[in-house]
Amino acid sequence: MKRLLITGAAGGLGSVMRDKLAHLADTIRLSDMSDMGEAKSNEEIVTCDLGDAAAVEDLVKGCDGIVHFGGKSTEGPWSVINNANIQGVVNLYEAARKHGMPRIVFASSNHAIGFYRQDQVIDNTVYPRPDGLYGVSKVFGEAMANAYHDKFGQETAIVRIGSCFPEPRNHRMLSTWMSYDDFARMIERIFDVPKLGCPIIYGASANTATFWDNSKVAWLGWQPQDNSESYRAQVDANTPKPAPDAPDVLWQGGMFCADTIHEE
Ligand code: NAI
Numbered sequence: 001m002k003r004l005l006i007t008g009a010a011g012g013l014g015s016v017m018r019d020k021l022a023h024l025a026d027t028i029r030l031s032d033m034s035d036m037g038e039a040k041s042n043e044e045i046v047t048c049d050l051g052d053a054a055a056v057e058d059l060v061k062g063c064d065g066i067v068h069f070g071g072k073s074t075e076g077p078w079s080v081i082n083n084a085n086i087q088g089v090v091n092l093y094e095a096a097r098k099h100g101m102p103r104i105v106f107a108s109s110n111h112a113i114g115f116y117r118q119d120q121v122i123d124n125t126v127y128p129r130p131d132g133l134y135g136v137s138k139v140f141g142e143a144m145a146n147a148y149h150d151k152f153g154q155e156t157a158i159v160r161i162g163s164c165f166p167e168p169r170n171h172r173m174l175s176t177w178m179s180y181d182d183f184a185r186m187i188e189r190i191f192d193v194p195k196l197g198c199p200i201i202y203g204a205s206a207n208t209a210t211f212w213d214n215s216k217v218a219w220l221g222w223q224p225q226d227n228s229e230s231y232r233a234q235v236d237a238n239t240p241k242p243a244p245d246a247p248d249v250l251w252q253g254g255m256f257c258a259d260t261i262h263e264e
């Protein structure tokens with residue numbers, strides 16, 4: 001690609017993927033509303049709020065791929081989720097429609113399906129079961145991706161990310177963890193395949209413990225290489241085992257299922 005846009009570039013995933021995806025394009029355009037530091041020689045930095053339609057239209061112009069990490073990434077007040085994850089996604093897809101429909105990686109979340117039980121293995125055909133307002137906003141983003149695909153042919157990889165951190169932090173994450181390297185390899189495949197469409201992909205490493213079946217997207221050729229099992233002893237030693245009826249044990253979305261509505 002000539003120019004790849006990464007939104008949410010000041011965040012946990014954006015600040016790691018900024019380097020790991022640098023080889024995918026001549027120029028990486030980084031965007032966030034928070035400070036992203038200095039631009040490297042192959043980078044452009046654009047500070048903007050995803051809720052600002054005109055700014056997002058300028059942001060997307062001239063990009064031939066988008067990795068959309070920007071947004072509210074946990075539960076919070078609806079006004080914040082609404083601006084970033086609802087209005088922000090509408091702004092992004094409208095900008096993409098007007099500017100050549102660059103392929104999009106949409107950072108959805110396991111919280112779109114958080115109320116499936118941990119003793120179930122689900123694939124990408126299940127009905128959403130969001131576990132709060134944040135999860136609902138991710139279901140909205142998935143619906144936008146589908147509508148713009150069916151209506152205009154816009155291609156999106158909808159990635160229901162599990163827990164993408166340096167290491168799994170608790171017992172639930174032994175099933176939901178995805179390494180940064182596995183995610184970077186997935187994004188490489190997404191931009192490599194000649195025809196993408198609008199698939200839903202579960203974002204987890206090749207963990208022995210799993211809630212998710214990616215067999216319907218085997219055609220993508222993504223083969224995760226890491227496995228949370230190598231952290232099991234460490235997790236056992238450092239984190240208390242939750243009670244068998246705790247949300248973190250019952251539901252795929254874990255503690256988000258027990259979180260409250262964050263009033264304004
Ligand atoms: P993060 O919270 O560290 O980063 C999100 C970034 O988006 C922040 O830098 C924030 O400033 C920016 N942002 C928020 N609202 C904005 C707005 N209105 N305009 C412009 N920028 C805005 O989150 P993280 O962990 O890096 O996640 C990235 C994406 O992946 C998020 O969309 C999140 O929902 C999704 N995700 C991440 C998971 C993970 O394990 N890290 C799991 C599931 C989904």
Ligand code: 15L
Nearest residue numbers: 073074109110111162163176
């Ligand atoms: C998410 O959607 C969040 O963005 C991330 O911070 C983690 O909480 C992750 O889900 C998870 O479920 O572990």
